[in-house]
Amino acid sequence: MEHPPERSSAPWWQRGTIYQIYPRSFQDTNGDGIGDLAGIVRRLDYLVELGVDAVWLSPFYPSPMADFGYDVADYVDVDPIFGTLADFDALVAAAHDKGLKVLVDLVPNHTSDAHPWFQEARTGRDSAKRDWYIWRDPAPDGGPPNNWLSEFGGSAWAEDAASGQYYYHAFLDRQPDLNWRNPAVAEAIFEVMRFWMRRGVDGFRVDVIWHMLKDPEFRDNPPNPDYRAGRNPYQSLLPVHTTDLAEVQEVVARLRRVVDEFPDRVLIGEIYLPLERLVAYYGRTLDGAHLPFNFALLETPWTARDIADLVARYEAALPAGGWPNWVLGNHDRPRILKRVGPDQARVAAMLLLTLRGTPTLYYGDEIGMAQVEIPPERVQDPYEKNVPGLGLGRDGVRTPMQWDAGPQAGFSEVEPWLPVSPDFTEVNVAAETREGESLLTLYRRLLALRRGSAALSLGAYVPMAAEGDLFLYGRAAEGESLVVALNLGGDPILVAAPVEGQILLSTSGDREAERVASEISLRPHEGVIVRLR
Structure with missing residues (x-):
């Protein structure tokens, strides 16, 4: 097993925890029902108290908001609904003063059709920026150039009537x-x-990094033999000519070289790929993304054996020196609470914050925010509008942060852009701060323990034999050995293991300092962390 880096020499992004903020939904300060940068500044003390180390901001750039900021009209400014560049600078300065790093989304695969680059490109075939985008003549039958599909439904080719060509849009x-x-x-x-690193940004999460090159021969994508009716139509083809081309690794390496021009920065890539393909994005000599996002926990069946197998496969697939990372929620996937239920949400928290590697938290998961049912008349997400009826809409995971039991959950003084969850009077930061055994309290304790433990923050992962609903593993660094025991089922478990030590933390919150010797008893849906003698 590879020896973990020394704690003092490891970069911050290995030692720390990242917290994703969806700016539209974090805190409104100007009364328009939409979160803003000033709202994030207002809540920085909460993040410090929570115990995270970096905030990652989803897009805040000028945009027509067709895809809520992922359609960028200007890469080097702030949309007025979020504030100004001066507000952004104030946010970075305030975050840094409090010891927090700031990461931003980079959206390099596509722009808005309102971006000046595209506006110039579509003025004609002879435009100086025509080749900044992907244009093709119609197929011989007059239709789209090939069968490539958009992830948001239908053909990935849009006709430009003025020039008689089509442009590609993933x-x-x-x-x-x-x-x-x-x-x-x-x-x-x-x-x-x-531009952004000169303003103090500590790194980037690169949107759809595996999409960034397409087949230069524009060959049709082959049919997916496993596709079944009722699934996302995009999955009816295998995107072998539109995603994850081998050549994209050089693009990733070039992005990394730019990041490396500035000290102590990090490059994170959004990649939805199987593990064996995901790990290629570290680069052949670790010259790619520092952290190719590992979303496997979002899709793996929530059983002890499936998760143990996933962790083993991931650890084995990592390149030598590659640093792992784990994600349980984000702005595109349903809330973890919907997936595992309230009983397992506490176990999920302990899992995420005790596995080897950098964890990323999604805002609101730490208080147990629910996936919200959005009435049809309130749907905002273009994904749901374009591909209705399949449950692909993302609005339910983007609802306003629940700060207190007051009007609009303390998010805004007016009705927000998306409805607040009906449970906000009980599930909110203020209430859970007062409650000694709340989910928020558990997250704070886990983050504090992780920050103070060399074994948890940087130590080795030690697999341990287990069966049934038990997931058992060790974390070890020089001078410190821990055992994590997680019950992913609804029955009690007696763990017979050669361990002797003391419980540091339990998901139930009432077993700290309990001594264990030779066995560990776990209640249903309980996890414990044991420090060995």
Whole structure:
């Protein structure tokens, strides 16, 4: 087993925990029902008290908001609904003063159709920026150039009647894809990165990094033999010519080289791929993304054996020196509470914060925010509007943060852009701060324990034999050995293991300092962390 890095020499992104903020839904300060940068500043003390180390902000750039900021109209400014560049600078300064790093979304695969680059590109075939995007003549029958599909439904080709050509869009037709085979595009995005790092940004989460190159021969994608009716139509084809091309690794390496121009920065890649393909994004010599996001816990069946197998496969697949990371929730997938239920939410918290690698928390998961049912007339997400009836809408995981039991959960003084969860009077930061054994209290204790423990923050992962609903593993660093025992089922478990020590933390919150010797008893849906003698 590879020896973990020394605690003092490890970079902050290995030692720390990342907290994702969806700015529209975190805190409104100007009374328009939409969160803003000033609202994030107002809540920084909460993040410090929670115990996270970095905040990652979903897009705040000027945008028509067709895809709520992932359709960027200007990469180097702030949309007025969120504030100004001065507000952003104030946020970075305040966060840094409190010891928090700031990460931002980089959206280099596509722009808005309102971006000046695309506006110029579509003026004609001879435009100086025509080749900044991906244009093709119609197929011989007059239709789209090939069978490529949009993730948001229908063909990925939009017709430009004025020029008689089609442009490619992996997502909405209002999000034309940039042509990363054009060196001028690459240099323009690299300058965007430098712009934000000069303003103090500590790194980037790169949106859909595995999409950034497409087949230069524009071959049709083959049918998916496993596709079944009723699933997302995008999955009817295997996107072998539109995603995860081998050449994309050089693009990732170039992004990394720009990040490395500035000290102590991090590059994170959004990648929805199987583990054996995901790990390629570390780069052949660890010259790719520092952290290719590992979303496997979002999709793995919630059983002890499936999760234990996942962790073993991931640890085995990592390149030498590659640092792992784990995610339980984000702005695109249903809330963890919906997936595992309230009993297992506490076990999920302990799992996320005790596995080896950098954890990322999604705002509100630490208080147990629910997946909210959105009435049809309140639906905002273009994914749900374009591909209705399949449960793909993302609005329910983007609802306002629940701060207190007051009007609009303390998020805003007016009705917010999405409805507040009906349970906000009980599930909120203020109430859970007062409650000694709340989910929020558990997260705070776990984060404090992780920060103070070399074994949990940087130590080795030690698999341990277990059966049934028990997931058992060790974490070890020089001078410290811990055992984590998680009951992922509804029956009590007696763990017979050669352990002797003291419980540091339990998900039930009432067993700290309890001595264990030779066996550990677990209640239903309980997890414990034991420090060995």
